[in-house]
Amino acid sequence: MKKLSFLFLALSFLMISCGDDDTMTPDPVDCDVLAEALVGTWNITNLGGESGQITLQEDGTLVDDSGVIIEYENNGNVGDIKTWSLDGNDLTFRAEVDPSVGSGFGSTTLTVTSFDCDQVTLDLGGIATLTMTK
Numbered sequence: 001m002k003k004l005s006f007l008f009l010a011l012s013f014l015m016i017s018c019g020d021d022d023t024m025t026p027d028p029v030d031c032d033v034l035a036e037a038l039v040g041t042w043n044i045t046n047l048g049g050e051s052g053q054i055t056l057q058e059d060g061t062l063v064d065d066s067g068v069i070i071e072y073e074n075n076g077n078v079g080d081i082k083t084w085s086l087d088g089n090d091l092t093f094r095a096e097v098d099p100s101v102g103s104g105f106g107s108t109t110l111t112v113t114s115f116d117c118d119q120v121t122l123d124l125g126g127i128a129t130l131t132m133t134k
Contacts, residue, residue: 034089039057041134044130045131047128072097072106077104079096079106080098089113117134119133
């Protein structure tokens with residue numbers, strides 16, 4: 001009987017210590033690392049005064065449905081495959097035409113001059129400064 005009681009006691013501890021791992025919280029963003037701080041949704045106003053939102057996804061995909069940061073068209077084909085990449089402090093946005101309908105791409109590179117978790121300042125070759133905020 002003591003062995004059976006011990007077995008139930010041991011099983012109850014085992015069941016308590018083994019929980020559901022699906023509720024894990026993601027690792028916090030490291031705001032000191034530019035590549036990590038950039039991932040997310042940002043509000044931006046472009047040089048033409050148009051405001052909009054962009055999302056920089058971790059896999060390099062750029063969501064810019066309103067074309068506030070980059071637009072491209074070639075022979076009537078819209079560059080709707082959008083990506084972003086970071087090389088040092090150079091942030092490049094690219095819009096490419098889907099190869100199944102045409103070809104061509106456009107890109108623009110901005111230099112990150114300052115950043116934190118909620119704000120990124122970008123320089124367009126000394127011509128203008130843009131600010132993205134979360």
